[in-house]
Structures are given as structure tokens and as C-alpha cells.
Amino acid sequence: MDFTVKTGDPEKQRSACVVVGIYSPKRLSPAAQRLDKASRGQLSQLLKSNDIDTSCGATTLIHTPAGRILAKRVLVVGCGHPKKFDAKAFRKIAANTATALNKSAVTEAISYLTELDADNQSLNWKARQHVIASDATGYRFDEFKSDAKPPKRPLRKLILGASTDESTELKEGVRQGKAIASGVERARRLGNLPGNVCTPTYLAEQAIEIKKQYGKLKIDILEERDMEKLGMGSLLSVSQGSRQPAKLIVMHYKGSSQKNKPVVLVGKGVTFDSGGISLKPGAAMDEMKFDMCGAASVLGTVAACAELGLPINLIGIIPTTENLPDGEASKPGDIVTSMSGQTIEVLNTDAEGRLILCDALTYVERFKPEVVIDIATLTGACIMALGHHATGVMTNHQPLADDILDAGLTSGDRGWQLPMWDEYDEQISSNFADMANIGGKGAGTITAACFLARFTKNYQWAHMDIAGVAWKSGAAKGSTGRPVPLLTQFLLDRSGINTEE
Ligand code: BES
Ligand code: MN
Ligand code: ZN
Numbered sequence: 141m142d143f144t145v146k147t148g149d150p151e152k153q154r155s156a157c158v159v160v161g162i163y164s165p166k167r168l169s170p171a172a173q174r175l176d177k178a179s180r181g182q183l184s185q186l187l188k189s190n191d192i193d194t195s196c197g198a199t200t201l202i203h204t205p206a207g208r209i210l211a212k213r214v215l216v217v218g219c220g221h222p223k224k225f226d227a228k229a230f231r232k233i234a235a236n237t238a239t240a241l242n243k244s245a246v247t248e249a250i251s252y253l254t255e256l257d258a259d260n261q262s263l264n265w266k267a268r269q270h271v272i273a274s275d276a277t278g279y280r281f282d283e284f285k286s287d288a289k290p291p292k293r294p295l296r297k298l299i300l301g302a303s304t305d306e307s308t309e310l311k312e313g314v315r316q317g318k319a320i321a322s323g324v325e326r327a328r329r330l331g332n333l334p335g336n337v338c339t340p341t342y343l344a345e346q347a348i349e350i351k352k353q354y355g356k357l358k359i360d361i362l363e364e365r366d367m368e369k370l371g372m373g374s375l376l377s378v379s380q381g382s383r384q385p386a387k388l389i390v391m392h393y394k395g396s397s398q399k400n401k402p403v404v405l406v407g408k409g410v411t412f413d414s415g416g417i418s419l420k421p422g423a424a425m426d427e428m429k430f431d432m433c434g435a436a437s438v439l440g441t442v443a444a445c446a447e448l449g450l451p452i453n454l455i456g457i458i459p460t461t462e463n464l465p466d467g468e469a470s471k472p473g474d475i476v477t478s479m480s481g482q483t484i485e486v487l488n489t490d491a492e493g494r495l496i497l498c499d500a501l502t503y504v505e506r507f508k509p510e511v512v513i514d515i516a517t518l519t520g521a522c523i524m525a526l527g528h529h530a531t532g533v534m535t536n537h538q539p540l541a542d543d544i545l546d547a548g549l550t551s552g553d554r555g556w557q558l559p560m561w562d563e564y565d566e567q568i569s570s571n572f573a574d575m576a577n578i579g580g581k582g583a584g585t586i587t588a589a590c591f592l593a594r595f596t597k598n599y600q601w602a603h604m605d606i607a608g609v610a611w612k613s614g615a616a617k618g619s620t621g622r623p624v625p626l627l628t629q630f631l632l633d634r635s636g637i638n639t640e641e
Pocket of ligand 2: 413415463489490491492493
């Protein structure tokens with residue numbers, strides 16, 4: 141979808157549709173007021189006859205604008221009570237606008253929604269969110285449908301209407317929104333691909349694709365023999381049950397001077413998690429193709445960062461493998477030696493995510509990172525704790541968690557912190573090795589993080605458990621692209637290019 145910014149008055153736009161907001165019970169936004177005036181009170185009349193629903197997110201399409209309105213149609217978007225109109229409400233009206241336009245005959249529209257005051261959010265933020273919400277609404281995954289019917293008249297172009305002094309900020313917001321939206325789309329597509337297509341090799345090829353598309357990237361793909369040399373016995377113990385070769389994907393984005401330390405993102409890339417010998421039950425096992433959504437979010441975020449040309453150094457690392465049962469698969473009770481030298485008793489082969497992440501987390505020490513964030517669909521327990529609304533955030537450095545949680549609030553892609561007290565760490569002790577790969581009953585999300593923490597002592601680190609947010613089940617089954625919005629916002633904030641928020 142195409143997004144642009146244009147200055148000018150709403151009544152003068154020769155567009156297929158002009159979009160304006162109206163608050164409850166009957167308060168017109170400035171753009172709505174102008175249209176009302178130009179149409180000699182058409183909007184007020186429709187409000188009076190209750191033909192316009194002003195509840196938050198409702199949409200009313202007026203096909204025959206009156207008077208001096210040059211657009212063919214007006215879409216009135218209900219904003220609810222002005223006092224309750226906040227960031228969440230803004231995202232809602234932006235998404236519903238896109239849905240309404242996609243359903244209508246309109247393929248191009250100009251929106252004045254960024255004039256609405258949403259809890260003092262900046263114009264840049266509003267433009268960014270408008271673009272992200274519109275793009276997400278139009279997303280479809282039909283690569284594997286032989287009779288795919290694209291929507292008849294989808295919205296192809298959304299213009300943000302601006303006054304002259306607003307246009308620079310809106311344009312920057314649109315630029316950022318587009319990059320985030322395309323990062324989200326990329327992550328969603330990879331997540332939705334079936335496990336027989338999206339293999340570790342496929343993910344490695346995607347990294348190379350991203351490099352072809354944007355400059356400033358360097359890609360290294362480590363093969364199993366490289367990992368053997370590095371002593372990654374923990375990662376390799378997971379891949380030994382699979383016929384697909386494991387890969388360690390390393391993406392370097394250089395947007396700033398060599399002397400600035402990099403931010404490192406590490407994404408879990410289990411392209412299918414059967415549980416291994418500790419086989420999962422059959423119900424919903426297909427959803428374990430989504431067990432590479434951490435990896436997908438790293439690919440999406442690195443691509444967004446490269447598209448934006450952010451003035452930072454970023455490294456994306458993806459340990460990727462399948463987890464399958466096999467005659468050569470690792471077994472409960474096996475003891476493996478990680479790259480750090482620490483030994484691990486594999487009490488459950490289904491706790492494989494931490495086994496691949498721990499070696500990747502040791503590997504990243506060589507980059508002398510400023511901070512390291514890992515992103516993983518790590519524990520079903522995280523869904524028990526936080527449901528499908530928030531990413532679980534755990535850290536060894538509180539200011540880092542604060543920045544992540546902040547980026548979550550700004551982007552609407554929220555996280556919530558869980559504690560990492562010593563008592564939890566004691567749960568992963570083993571009778572036979574330095575640690576076990578499971579922590580027994582209770583706080584499974586935290587004991588998984590405590591496991592990872594034993595490999596991240598030398599730098600500032602945060603762990604994001606995205607098990608509940610990376611995909612949806614049921615009728616709307618599919619990848620969400622989370623937490624690309626949060627991560628990209630985190631990087632935008634760190635690069636300091638948005639001064640207004
Ligand atoms: N990929 C799963 C976690 C998961 C399960 C995410 C269901 C979303 C939905 C992970 O590899 C796993 O299997 N974790 C186990 C850990 C347990 C064996 C300690 C789990 O959560 O059951
Ligand atoms: Mn598992
Ligand atoms: Zn898994």
C-alpha cells in the first residue's frame with residue numbers, strides 16, 4: 141500500500157474519499173467542521189437524524205457529499221468521548237478506517253485523522269500508527285491457496301492530509317510507519333509459512349534477501365561444522381534429531397561509527413517444534429511451525445532498521461533448527477556441554493529453545509555488545525501468566541527493561557516484566573550436571589529466563605518471551621508480527637531521531 145502526505149483543506153480534495161473524525165455525542169473535529177460548512181450543514185444534519193454513529197471506531201460512509209465538497213465520498217469515523225480518546229482509541233479508529241475503506245469501492249483516500257488529539261501523542265506518532273494500522277488491516281496470506289481471490293477494490297493509496305507546518309513531521313512519521321509495517325509484514329509471512337517450506341536454510345536465505353534489498357548489511361551463515369568448532373554442543377544437541385541442517389545466521393547492520401557498540405537481537409528460530417523425544421501431544425501441534433517467530437521478528441526488525449537507515453549498529457543473530465524425534469535425537473537424561481563450558485542435563489527435550497539460545501548468547505560476547513535482547517516463543521507458561529496480550533520481559537539490567545517496556549507502550553505492542561529472583565534460579569539445579577534444562581513445577585517462564593541468565597553474565601541483557609503474542613489460534617490463526625513494532629520503536633528511541641517524544 142502507498143502512503144503519502146499532502147497539504148490542503150479537506151473540502152478542496154478531489155479524492156475518492158475524505159476521512160474525518162467526529163466525537164460523541166456530537167462534536168466535530170476541525171476537518172469535519174470545514175466539511176460541514178462547505179456542505180451547508182450536511183454532517184450536522186446527519187448527526188441530528190442519528191445517521192452518524194460517533195461511538196469510538198464506528199464508521200459511516202457518506203456517498204453524496206453536498207455543496208462545495210470536492211471529494212466523491214466522506215468517511216466519518218466515530219471517536220467516542222473526547223476525554224477518552226487516547227493512543228489505543230487512535231489505533232482503533234485507524235484500523236477501522238482501513239477496514240471500512242477496504243470494504244468500500246474506494247481505492248484511494250485522504251485522511252485528516254492525525255489532527256485529532258490522542259492524549260498528546262505527536263504528529264509523527266499519529267502518522268506512524270495510522271500507516272501501521274492501515275497496512276496490517278490489508279494483510280493477507282494466500283500464497284498457498286490455488287483459488288486466491290484478492291479483494292475486489294482494496295485501498296491502494298492513503299494520503300495523510302496536513303497543514304503546511306505539519307507536513308515535515310507527518311512525512312517522517314509515514315516513513316517510519318512504512319518501515320515498521322513492512323518489517324511486521326515480513327515477520328508475519330515467515331511465521332505463517334509451513335515448516336516444510338520455512339526451514340533453517342530458508343531463514344538463512346531470507347537474511348541474504350534482506351541484504352540484497354538494503355545496503356549497510358553483512359550476512360554470515362554459520363554451518364553445523366562451524367558450530368562444532370565453536371563447541372556449541374547445546375545447540376547441536378537439538379539439531380541432531382533433524383535431517384535439516386541447523387544454521388546460525390549473523391546479520392550485521394552498520395549505521396554508525398565502528399566505535400559505537402552494537403545492539404544485539406537474538407531470535408529463537410525453531411522452524412518446527414515437535415518436542416523431540418519428549419513428544420508434544422497432537423492437538424494444535426501444527427502451531428509449532430510458529431516456533432521461529434522470534435527469528436522472524438529479528439529479520440523484520442533488522443530489515444526495518446536498514447530501511448530507515450537508523451544511525452546505530454545492530455546485530456541480528458538467529459540460531460535455527462528443527463526439533464524432531466529420531467534415532468539420533470537427544471534423549472531425556474542426556475548431558476551436553478554448551479559453548480560456555482557449562483554442562484546441561486536435558487531433562488526434557490521439549491525445552492529446546494533455551495538450549496539453542498544459550499550457545500547463541502555465548503557467541504555474541506565477541507561483539508562486545510551495548511545490550512543484548514533475545515526474543516523467543518519460549519514457554520507455554522508465559523501464556524498462562526500473561527495471556528495473549530503482553531510479552532514477558534525479564535532482565536539482568538533494570539534500565540534496559542524500562543526502555544523495552546516504554547517502547548511497548550509507545551508502539552502499543554506491550555510487554556510486562558516478571559521477576560528473576562535467586563529462588564527461581566535454584567529450581568534449575570541438577571544432580572548430574574551444572575544445570576537442568578527445566579525448572580520443575582511453577583514459574584516456567586521465569587526458570588527458563590534464569591537458565592538463559594547463566595549465559596549472559598558478561599553484558600546487559602533482556603529476555604522477551606513472546607509465546608502468547610507471536611501468533612493467534614482459532615479462526616484467526618496466523619502470525620501477528622509482534623514484537624517487531626516494539627523492537628523497532630526501541631531502536632528508534634535509542635537512535636534519538638525522534639526528538640518530540
Ligand atoms: N515452543 C515451546 C513453547 C510454547 C508452547 C510456545 C506452546 C507457545 C505455545 C517450547 O519449546 C516448549 O515446548 N516449552 C515447554 C517447556 C517445558 C518442557 C519446560 C513448555 O512450555 O511446555
Ligand atoms: Mn519445545
Ligand atoms: Zn519450542
